[in-house]
Amino acid sequence: SDIIRIDLSDSNGTRERDFYDSSWAELAVTFGTSYREARQI
Structure with a gap:
């Protein structure tokens, strides 16, 4: 499956x-204090 960073x-x-x-x-x-970036690598 894909790795999500x-x-x-x-x-x-x-x-x-x-x-x-x-x-x-x-x-x-959800539990992070702030969302910056999600990308597939």
Whole structure:
């Protein structure tokens, strides 16, 4: 399946996380303090 890379920014700065399922990526966005970018890699 596609790998989803999520860039989440918070008070500590930016962190990138890779998710192998889009539903996990959506959860990351939901619980992230702010949504910056989601792209397939």
